[in-house]
Structures are given as structure tokens and as C-alpha cells.
Amino acid sequence: MALMTELTDRQLERYARNVILDEVGEEGQLKLLAAKVLVVGAGGLGAPILLYLAAAGIGTIGVVDHDNVDVTNLQRQVIHEDASVDRPKVESAARRLRALNPDIVIEPIEARLSAENAEGIVGRxxxxxxxxxxxxxxxxxxxICHRLGKTLVSAALLRFEAQLSTFKSHLGDHHPCYRCLFPEEPPEDLIPRCEQAGILGPVAGVMGSLQATEILKEILGIGDSLSGRLVLFDALSMAFREVRFKRDPHCPTCGH
Incomplete structure (x- = not known):
């Protein structure tokens, strides 16, 4: 998408509720339209992230996923519909996003992210x-994000609980990475997946919406970043709490 210097009349109308915010304005909306965001996963978290980023006017949105839509996904993956069952998730998501906002670029990437392709995909x-x-x-x-100097907004959820943080360790010692918080990958059988333990659908909506909020904040350079802070959400008690963490000097990814 070509770099824009001013909003069109149609864009001023579409994004009016963004533009009237003092922290955003026309300059901020131009930043959103120039931004390129990659969303990994078109599932429970990816669905609200993608919908809100597209609605906000992110100029280029990439979505990478290798799965097809399953009927069991529809309980929480609200970007898909019954007619999309058995179709690639990236195609289903792209069709919905283009209908929501035809003025932005959607790049569906039907692939499983791997060590072989991650750098080429993330780098764009x-x-x-x-x-x-x-x-x-x-x-x-x-x-990969540390190596390429990219900001990563990450969330995870299970049953009635979720967590969220932002990682931008490429910016220096005050910014830890994911490995600083969780040094080693846990055994696969230690933490069950959603298909084993379940997930209350709106929990994904809450956390995905917060992810989209943090992404917009990072692009606009407003508010307080979640770098170095982990937000924990418990839907049963409707409670949020925060855990602060620091960079690990011995971290194999970002340590000295």
C-alpha cells in the first residue's frame, strides 16, 4: 500500500471515532493505515484481533494458519461461519475481513509456521x-521477533483463564523476552490444549480484544506498554492481576 500523506473524505468518515481521539488524530490514523501486522493463528484469539485491526484501518494484515475450519471452532472463533467449515481458516478469515473493510490489504498465508519459513514471513x-x-x-x-527487531504481542488462554504481555527485547535491557518469563518449553502432556480442557468462548474474545488494543497502542506510540508486565485474567472471579518481570541476563535469546 502506497504511503499516504492525508486521509480521504471517505476515510475521515470511516475512521472518525479514531480521528477525534486526541491521542490518535489524523496523523495517528495515517500510521495505522501504513502499518503491517502479522497475526499468527486465525482461531479464538486471532478472530477478535483480526476483526478489530481491520476495523481500525491497519493497512496490511497478514494472517498465517494451516488449519481448516472445524465445526467445534465456531463456539469461539467468531470470524468464521458455518458455511466455512472444512475450508482453510485463512481463506475464511480473509473473506470476512475484506467484506468488513475493502480498503485494506489482507494477505492470507496458508502454512504452518516453522523454523524454515518463519523468518521470511515475519520479516515482511x-x-x-x-x-x-x-x-x-x-x-x-x-x-525470530528478537532477531528481526519486531515487537511481539502474545496471549494464551485455557478454560476460564488467560494471560497477555508484549515483548520487544530488541529495544534493550529494560525489555525482557518470552524466554525471560518462561525459560523452557514445558512438556506437551503437562498443559492440556483447548480440545482437552475446554475454553469458554468469550474469554478468547476478551483477550484477543486486549491484544488488538495493545497492537494499536504500540503502532501509535501511546499509553503504557505491557513490556515487562504479564496480565492475568480469571473470568470466574472477573479479576485481572499483573505480574512484573525483568530481563534475564542469562536468557539464551536476549541475554548477554
Whole structure:
């Protein structure tokens, strides 16, 4: 998408509720339209992230996923519909996003993120949203984003609980990475996946919406970053709490 210097009349109308915010304004909306965001996973977290980023006017949105839509996904992955069952998630998501906002660029990437392709995919975007459902992808994204100097907004959820943080260890000693918080990948059988333990659908909506909020804040350079802070959400008690953590000097990814 070509770099814009001013909003069109149609864009001023579409994004009016963004533009009237003093912290955003026309300059901020132009930043959003120039931004390129990669969303990893078109599932429970990816669905609200993608919908809100598209609605906000992120100029280029990449979505990477290798799965097809399953009927069991529809309880929480609200970007998909019944007619999309058995179709690739990235195609289903792209169709919905283009209908929501035809003025932005949607790049569906039907692939499983791996050590072989991650650098080439991540390198084309400014900021990354981790909406994956496995630890292998989370650690891979952390390492690649640190190496390429990309900000990573990551969340995870299970049953009635979720967590969220932002990682930008490439900016220096005051910014830890995911491995500073969780040094080693846990055994696969230690933490069950959603299909084993379940997930209350709106929990994904809450946390995905917060991820989208943090991404917009990072692009606009407003508010307080979640770098060095882990937000924990418990839906049963409707409580949020925060854990602060620091960079680990012995971290294999970002340590000295």
C-alpha cells in the first residue's frame, strides 16, 4: 500500500471515532493505515484481533494458519461461519475481513509456521500478534521477533483463564523476552490444549480484544506498554492481576 500523506473524505468518515481521539488524530490514523501486522493463528484469539485491526484501518494484515475450519471452532472463533467449515481458516478469515473493510490489504498465508519459513514471513511485517495454541510456535516467534527487531504481542488462554504481555527485547535491557518469563518449553502432556480442557468462548474474545488494543497502542506510540508486565485474567472471579518481570541476563535469546 502506497504511503499516504492525508486521509480521504471517505476515510475521515470511516475512521472518525479514531480521528477525534486526541491521542490518535489524523496523523495517528495515517500510521495505522501504513502499518503491517502479522497475526499468527486465525482461531479464538486471532478472530477478535483480526476483526478489530481491520476495523481500525491497519493497512496490511497478514494472517498465517494451516488449519481448516472445524465445526467445534465456531463456539469461539467468531470470524468464521458455518458455511466455512472444512475450508482453510485463512481463506475464511480473509473473506470476512475484506467484506468488513475493502480498503485494506489482507494477505492470507496458508502454512504452518516453522523454523524454515518463519523468518521470511515475519520479516515482511512491522509487528506480530501471537494467537497460536502451542508452545513450539510461541518460542519460535519470540526468537525470530528478537532477531528481526519486531515487537511481539502474545496471549494464551485455557478454560476460564488467560494471560497477555508484549515483548520487544530488541529495544534493550529494560525489555525482557518470552524466554525471560518462561525459560523452557514445558512438556506437551503437562498443559492440556483447548480440545482437552475446554475454553469458554468469550474469554478468547476478551483477550484477543486486549491484544488488538495493545497492537494499536504500540503502532501509535501511546499509553503504557505491557513490556515487562504479564496480565492475568480469571473470568470466574472477573479479576485481572499483573505480574512484573525483568530481563534475564542469562536468557539464551536476549541475554548477554
Amino acid at each position: 511485517f512491522d509487528i506480530v500478534a501471537d494467537g497460536s495454541d502451542n508452545f513450539t510456535t510461541r518460542y519460535l516467534l519470540n526468537d
